Structures are given as C-alpha cells and as structure tokens.
Amino acid sequence: MTTERPLAGKRLHIAGSVGPRTPSALAVYAHELVRQVVHGVIEGGGGIVVGAGKEPTLEEGPAQVFDWSVLEVIAEAIRSGICPEAMGTRCPVVVVVSEKGETEIPASRRGLWTELLGTGKVEVKRIMAGARSATMIRELQMGYGDALFILGGGTGVEHLADGYKKSCKGVIPLDLPLGASREDGTGGAERLARESRVNPLNFIRLRGGELGTEGAKLAKIATDQGRAPISVVSAGIIEILAVLAPPTAFYVRLLNPKHEAYERVEKYFRNVVDPVIEERGLARVDLGKDQVESGFLNVEVFKRLHHSMVAVVDVTGERLNCFIELGYALARPLRVLCTAEQGTKLPFDQSAIPCHFWKDGEPEEDRKEGFRAFWSQYIDRSPLVP
Structure with a gap:
C-alpha cells in the first residue's frame, strides 16, 4: 500500500x-x-x-x-x-x-x-x-x-x-x-x-x-x-x-524469558511466523513484544484475542495460560492454528486438533515453508463453534 x-x-x-x-x-x-x-x-x-x-x-x-x-x-x-x-x-x-x-x-x-x-x-x-x-x-x-x-x-x-x-x-x-x-x-x-x-x-x-x-x-x-x-x-x-486496521493474528505462546525453551520459541516466531503472517496481509498481536492498550494484561489478552481473525497458538513449554487461551480461541468463530516444538506432549483434548511441530536448528526457509504448508491446509477449517 x-x-x-x-x-x-x-x-x-x-x-x-x-x-x-x-x-x-x-x-x-x-x-x-x-x-x-x-x-x-x-x-x-x-x-x-x-x-x-x-x-x-x-x-x-x-x-x-x-x-x-x-x-x-x-x-x-x-x-x-x-x-x-x-x-x-x-x-x-x-x-x-x-x-x-x-x-x-x-x-x-x-x-x-x-x-x-x-x-x-x-x-x-x-x-x-x-x-x-x-x-x-x-x-x-x-x-x-x-x-x-x-x-x-x-x-x-x-x-x-x-x-x-x-x-x-x-x-x-x-x-x-x-x-x-x-x-x-x-x-x-x-x-x-x-x-x-x-x-x-x-x-x-x-x-x-x-x-x-x-x-x-x-x-x-x-x-x-x-x-x-x-x-x-x-x-x-x-x-x-x-x-482500516488490517485484521490481526493473535499469538498465544511462551512468554517467560527464564524458561529454557523461550529463546527457541522467540526465534521461531520472529523468523518464521512473523514473515508468513505479513505475507497474508495480517498484523501480529504479540503481547510479549507489542504495545498494550489496556492497563491490565489479563484483560488485554482476551480482548485482543476476541477481536482477532486468526490465533496462532504455540504450546511449547505446556504453560497453563496458553491452554486457557487456546480453549477461548476454539470457542470463538475464528481460525486457530496450533504449533509446538517437536517433542511437546499435547494434552488429550488438544491431541485431536491438527498441530504443526517445528524443529529448532532447521534452515529458516524450510521452517517457513513448513508453516506455510500447514497454514494452507488448515486455515479454512470450520471453527469448533460456528
């Protein structure tokens, strides 16, 4: 533009x-x-x-x-x-x-x-x-x-x-x-x-x-x-x-910098997810990095997630807050894409939902192509709750 x-x-x-x-x-x-x-x-x-x-x-x-x-x-x-x-x-x-x-x-x-x-x-x-x-x-x-x-x-x-x-x-x-x-x-x-x-x-x-x-x-x-x-x-x-603001993709992901997987997750979102989101004309909402509109982060999370078109939910680290936000996203008529680092154990309720497992250390272009392919295959899945 x-x-x-x-x-x-x-x-x-x-x-x-x-x-x-x-x-x-x-x-x-x-x-x-x-x-x-x-x-x-x-x-x-x-x-x-x-x-x-x-x-x-x-x-x-x-x-x-x-x-x-x-x-x-x-x-x-x-x-x-x-x-x-x-x-x-x-x-x-x-x-x-x-x-x-x-x-x-x-x-x-x-x-x-x-x-x-x-x-x-x-x-x-x-x-x-x-x-x-x-x-x-x-x-x-x-x-x-x-x-x-x-x-x-x-x-x-x-x-x-x-x-x-x-x-x-x-x-x-x-x-x-x-x-x-x-x-x-x-x-x-x-x-x-x-x-x-x-x-x-x-x-x-x-x-x-x-x-x-x-x-x-x-x-x-x-x-x-x-x-x-x-x-x-x-x-x-x-x-x-x-x-008009472009439609948004909300990131649900590990945000604790003290967690041993944080740097790998951060690198995956910056080098893989961000470019693919931009290619599709969406603006990211990553509350670990982006400006917060509300004075209360917990309010901001659900407000911004509620009004997003896409949710990219990465459950690497198996954090409870990520699973709560995944549940909220699945109850909304928005498009949800689940990702996780290879080796992540999915809970029973999530195991039936397609998930893209990524691997740290692979060439970035290969990782982007993998995420693009997963996006193309699953972005138009009907929501669980229309």
Missing part, C-alpha cells in the same frame, strides 16, 4: 437493495453514491466484490439492486486504464453468481457482461452447479472481501454484516432509508448504521494514529435522508477504508 494507492490489495464488498415503495429520488441518490464509491476504491488501487444477475427496477425508476451500477463503473475504469492489475492469481474484481442468476442477466446487460469477462481483471466465482441459494452466494463472497459497504437491504445485508464482523473485517453501513427489495429483515443497513454510531468499534477498527476516531468518521458519512452532498459521503467512506 502507498499514499498514492492507499487501498492497494483491499477489496470492498458492496451489497444492498431498494424497497418497492422507496421514493425514486432516494434510489437515484444511492446509485450515484455507489458509483462514486466504486470509482474511489478503484482509483485508490483497491478492488470490488459484487454479484450479478437480474435487475429489477422501481416503477419508472432506477434498479432495486446495485450490482450493475457497480459493474458499469468497473468497466469504465478498465477502459480508462485506472483499474489495478491482477496481483498474481488475485484479480481486483470478484463477481459471485449462481448458475440460474447468470441466465437471468438482462439482455441490456449482456454486452457489458461479455466485455467484463474478457478483460482479465474480473474473476467470476460460481456456487454449486444447479444451486441458487442467496445464502451460498453471500458466504462465498465473504471470503473475497476485506471490508463490507451496505445500503438498504434486509435479511441479506444483515447476514453479510454478521459474517464480516465475526471475521473481524470492517462493516460500513449507510443510514439512507432505502428499505429492502424483498421487504424482509429487521431494518437492514439503516438499522445497522444507527447501531454503528452507538458502538463504532463493533463495526470498524482503525489503525495507528486514527484509533479512537471511529465514531467521528462514521458520523461523517451520515446522508441526512439523502440531503448530504454525495461527494462528501463517498469521500468519507473512502477515508474509512484507507485507514
């Missing part, structure tokens, strides 16, 4: 809908806002996650979904050359569809769809053949988005927000009263926007010097029932995305 491309490597997932009785003026406002946000993300070096399919419209008004407004801007960005290049196998734009949804793309959008498929910058992901489950589409989308922007909608956006928050990814809900295309849910993005003003840290966490300004930044994107200038709101959303 650079100051010129502050969103490089980040994908924003955009979702929502407009209710059938929503005034057309509000829907027009929402579509223009979405267009400006997408343009800002692409210009900032970021990518997009979205769906594609049919395009229901209000009576004599704009569409009730935002997918095609998003895809129009992406196509314009690709034509003009501002869309980021693919990063290896990681395309900047991911579109998730069902087999049936793809057949429902309207004739007026077929040309745009074909154009996008030929650009090399749009990756299409399909759920199981024959399935049309909206839930399956959303769950697949969540794996590709780094943050979520929602407006209007009902049950669908509520499901997405819950999933993103469980994965400790940022959720930016808009307060615009758009309703939901299916008139379902419990208030959709509008309700979630109200909640975000009360508990901002439940929705976004900002990095470094921006920490503590979450509430102010969310207040800046208030739409005032569609009266706030769209440029101001969209700029506020881009500003939030640019300073």
Whole structure:
C-alpha cells in the first residue's frame, strides 16, 4: 500500500437493495453514491466484490439492486486504464453468481457482461452447479472481501454484516432509508448504521494514529435522508477504508524469558511466523513484544484475542495460560492454528486438533515453508463453534 494507492490489495464488498415503495429520488441518490464509491476504491488501487444477475427496477425508476451500477463503473475504469492489475492469481474484481442468476442477466446487460469477462481483471466465482441459494452466494463472497459497504437491504445485508464482523473485517453501513427489495429483515443497513454510531468499534477498527476516531468518521458519512452532498459521503467512506486496521493474528505462546525453551520459541516466531503472517496481509498481536492498550494484561489478552481473525497458538513449554487461551480461541468463530516444538506432549483434548511441530536448528526457509504448508491446509477449517 502507498499514499498514492492507499487501498492497494483491499477489496470492498458492496451489497444492498431498494424497497418497492422507496421514493425514486432516494434510489437515484444511492446509485450515484455507489458509483462514486466504486470509482474511489478503484482509483485508490483497491478492488470490488459484487454479484450479478437480474435487475429489477422501481416503477419508472432506477434498479432495486446495485450490482450493475457497480459493474458499469468497473468497466469504465478498465477502459480508462485506472483499474489495478491482477496481483498474481488475485484479480481486483470478484463477481459471485449462481448458475440460474447468470441466465437471468438482462439482455441490456449482456454486452457489458461479455466485455467484463474478457478483460482479465474480473474473476467470476460460481456456487454449486444447479444451486441458487442467496445464502451460498453471500458466504462465498465473504471470503473475497476485506471490508463490507451496505445500503438498504434486509435479511441479506444483515447476514453479510454478521459474517464480516465475526471475521473481524470492517462493516460500513449507510443510514439512507432505502428499505429492502424483498421487504424482509429487521431494518437492514439503516438499522445497522444507527447501531454503528452507538458502538463504532463493533463495526470498524482503525489503525495507528486514527484509533479512537471511529465514531467521528462514521458520523461523517451520515446522508441526512439523502440531503448530504454525495461527494462528501463517498469521500468519507473512502477515508474509512484507507485507514482500516488490517485484521490481526493473535499469538498465544511462551512468554517467560527464564524458561529454557523461550529463546527457541522467540526465534521461531520472529523468523518464521512473523514473515508468513505479513505475507497474508495480517498484523501480529504479540503481547510479549507489542504495545498494550489496556492497563491490565489479563484483560488485554482476551480482548485482543476476541477481536482477532486468526490465533496462532504455540504450546511449547505446556504453560497453563496458553491452554486457557487456546480453549477461548476454539470457542470463538475464528481460525486457530496450533504449533509446538517437536517433542511437546499435547494434552488429550488438544491431541485431536491438527498441530504443526517445528524443529529448532532447521534452515529458516524450510521452517517457513513448513508453516506455510500447514497454514494452507488448515486455515479454512470450520471453527469448533460456528
């Protein structure tokens, strides 16, 4: 990430809908806002996650979904050359569809769809053949988005927000009263926007010097029932995305420097775990080395562990506090990777959980490759408690 491309490597997932009785003026406002946000993300070096399919419209008004407004801007960005290049196998734009949804793309959008498929910058992901489950589409989308922007909608956006928050990814809900295309849910993005003003840290966490300004930044994107200038709101959303804290990997490990295994564990985390964590776009939380936010270390441990996306739990030394933290991590819907020095005896309850045993003295590149392979094999295991 650079100051010129502050969103490089980040994908924003955009979702929502407009209710059938929503005034057309509000829907027009929402579509223009979405267009400006997408343009800002692409210009900032970021990518997009979205769906594609049919395009229901209000009576004599704009569409009730935002997918095609998003895809129009992406196509314009690709034509003009501002869309980021693919990063290896990681395309900047991911579109998730069902087999049936793809057949429902309207004739007026077929040309745009074909154009996008030929650009090399749009990756299409399909759920199981024959399935049309909206839930399956959303769950697949969540794996590709780094943050979520929602407006209007009902049950669908509520499901997405819950999933993103469980994965400790940022959720930016808009307060615009758009309703939901299916008139379902419990208030959709509008309700979630109200909640975000009360508990901002439940929705976004900002990095470094921006920490503590979450509430102010969310207040800046208030739409005032569609009266706030769209440029101001969209700029506020881009500003939030640019300073979102990266998801964290929490380290559970031996911290007593007097223990005979301490130096070996320290070397393993610094030379092996740290580089692999950084490769995956995560920020480490190692309370033996990093700044503590709370005045009480025991409170800090569980607070930071609770809000992490990944826990790397090393039980070398068989310390009781490590096993307590492992138990807490396993009870959370986060990803847990267990490691230990070769020769460590695992307790009965942990022995059924995959564990990567490392050996001191092996070449560091070999040890990193071993941890990478273990990560790839087990990082997507379902949590014990979903």
